[in-house]
Amino acid sequence: MRLLTAALLCLPVLAAQAETPSTLLSPELKAQAASLQAALATDDTAYHLVESLTTEVGARVAGSEADARAVAWAEKHFKQLGFDKVTLEPVRFPVWRRGDIRISVLGDSPQSLHAIALGWSKSTPEAGLSAEVVAFDDLDALSAASPEQLQGKIAYVSARMEKRRNGGDYGRRVAARSSGAEIAASKGAVALLIRSIGTDSDRLPHTGMGIWLGGIKPGTPASDRAMVLSNGERVALTAVPAAALSNPDADQLSRLLKLQPKLKLHYQLAGQYVGEYTSHNVVGEITGSTKPEEIIVVGGHLDSWDVGTGAIDDGAGVAITAAAVAAIKKQGLRPARTLRVVAFANEEQGVWGGKAYARAHAAELANHVGAAESDFGAGRIYRIDAGVPAKDWPLVQEIQAALDPLNIELGGQDAGGGADLSGMRDAGVPMFELLQDGTDYFDLHHTDNDTLDKIDPAALRQNVQAYATFLWLLGNAPQRVQTNFVPTPTP
Template sequence: MRAISTVLGTKVLGTGLAASLLLALSAPAGAQTRIPEQAVDTATQLRETALASDLGYRITESLTTEVGPRLAGSEADARAVEWAKAKFEALGYDKVWLEPVTFPKWVRRSESGQVVGRHAQPLTLTALGGSPGGTVEAEVVRFADLAALQAAPAGSLAGKIAFIDYRMERARDGSGYGPGSRVRSGGPSAAIRAGAAGYLMRSAGTDSHRNPHTGITRFDDGLEPIPAAALSVPDADQLTRLLALGKPVTVRMALDCGWDGEATSHNVIGEITGSSRPQEVVLIGGHLDSWDLGTGAVDDGAGVGLTMAAGKLIGDLPTAPARTIRVVAFANEEQGLWGGKAYAEKYAEEVRRHQIAAESDFGAGRIYAISTGAPEYAQDAVKQIAEVLAPLGIEYAGDAGGPGPDISPFAAQGLAWARLAQDGSDYFDLHHTPDDTFDKIDPAALAQNVAAYAVFAYLAASAEGDFGSGVQADGATDGK
């Protein structure tokens, strides 16, 4: 890793800052953005170096093995923060620091479910994040989807358990998750309005294994929360078959979980200092926390590991790119984007300094496309990046998609975003389940991700001109 030389003191750094400010004055936002050919040549070599490296895989292995599951606010979450800080330092990042993030703390202690009565048998379920504890034994009423439950008359489910049996669709881009996650977030409140004492749902997942999918839920203001859980897909099928027999089915669900005060975790940040415009930032990252059922490998240990590795490989180059590379391991994404919101709030006045950002939070599958919300004047530069990524099987996709979860609060303030779209065909087989473990990661696919992020970050940091951060938000240009 390139070390910061002692000669890079106030005088030299100040000269770089002055030059950058002069450039900003002489090349206003909106000028055509391009990437120098020398940077393209360097990025091509960087791509091959990254493809041959197993660094991202080893970093992900370290996190998931040495820390394991990292429920936000837990003791393991605190260990993950220390791990990330130490890992950035061991990788030779020029600057490493922590930024506190405070949020409500939710804990899971135990959970069980079973059919009682004539067809007594166990059910595999898991409490949804945010659910209160409690034991409910009641008749189950099935609904095909969220809309059907929302249409149930007030009081019609008094003393019963509402069960939404919506089957999520598999898709490479994960588009089936939207309807599935709305069942999780909106179902409990709809059940309460109908008078239910408890809530069950078919897991928001695409697998057929006896692994329930957890995830955060919400209760609308003014409603008294009820125990809420997700059934594994085979158990949801089993419950549906029992209900199809035409007789009442009673389920007992016992959840020991709930909110337990507040906790403080941290966004962990590492930087590779830019060579001539160090105050300007290209941001990449993933989220450090995970749910507690698996070891958080695809969600999102891989995102942390591959972006850490990408930054490290850029730092190993003889000369850093013009701008600073900032890698962020965000705190508590799973329970409400707490780290992303804290970052956006802290740097709200510095959106123009952040040239562009990309987040890896969709597993460890191969990247197949790059897209960005950057304005038209920056799209030629994005196409240059896409050309270097093309040998990795990555195509230019215009402005398709949107920003990653943790950068979305900052993107709403005008941050330019890029999307390196991963193949998520099997992501929701593992997502939020006990099966989200390190053995599910393909080393070659992860190396391809590292190569893509290294190329993207290096070239974006080397670009002459901007990617529209803050420009469209304040009306300086019409953008695309």
């Protein structure tokens, strides 16, 4: 009965979504959107952009020399794309550098394991450390462990991530990476090992942040772990050294532990805080013709980790959104509202660029009428979600109808936006999500395998078609989307 009741309650909402109104967007706007899609069906601007970025700059970890070259690259190419305005906005953040890592099995089956330090990991002593390993099925099991189980030992979390089109299992597993070191240290462990937060079977471990920066309490003194930044913020290294094993090596360690429950590892890792750095958000825009004060933001993050070349994470996102905005002007069109593309600085290590953008534009956020971020690879877009109030949902339905030829379905009303948009979202800016097929995304994410050859040019073109359609229609809609609301999930 409960299931039947819930289903009946959902019927009005589903029926409303099934009826696509045809009165909000003019036939002319819809025809122009269709023309954009047709023109972009064979346009490889986005592919050439990501090819150039990953070839000429390569990996561009925040605060590195390559970071500066990436900013120069983005400024140059944004100008070449013909944006009305291109600006650099400073973003200051702390910098961490990884060093060498070596993790070896001791005892009867000596061998090396393939591992990578998690971002902002604390170093071991120079000579490393040797300790017994204690395995846990997941983070909950580690959290429930007693100090007696872990005192002086290495905590190992073996939970495996599952493949899903929407990457939904990432949220369930990533806490082992971001919180595991703190939990392990609180139990007396001397180091943390986790199975990579990834879905591949390569001997390529996945990096990623090992701690949420900014989580140090005010008043904590500077030390070998905690640092006080020039703006008074406090950041920290992980409480104990933290690293991730590749999936095959995690399997190997689990098998070894079954044979040798008291197995010991030698664990040697180097990583250090090296000071502060100023990078930039690179901002390009097409100024609106009749409502220039109303702004729609799209973008991706310009930085990458120091592994791979940052093709899917997130060179593709920068290229897709920049190419989509540029395509509108290239086709001789000018939207009523201002379209702004942002290549955000240092998303990977703390969303510094996204937060800086929200601060720098705080006075105009009330006039930001929509935002969408491409930061989930280069797979085809299959759905549009929108975090808008009920009165604006018919507009989303019309936009989706224009996206239907691209096989993009209507989603829910609970879009939260990408990480770089969190500051805008908190200020009430309406969020939109053009959801990409991420079935294979976590095979590559934060690994040496994140390279250009993993991008399908045809899928990239479909992304640009979708973003250009979305931007043109939202940029010219007769009504502006309401801000400052609390999104409600669609049943």
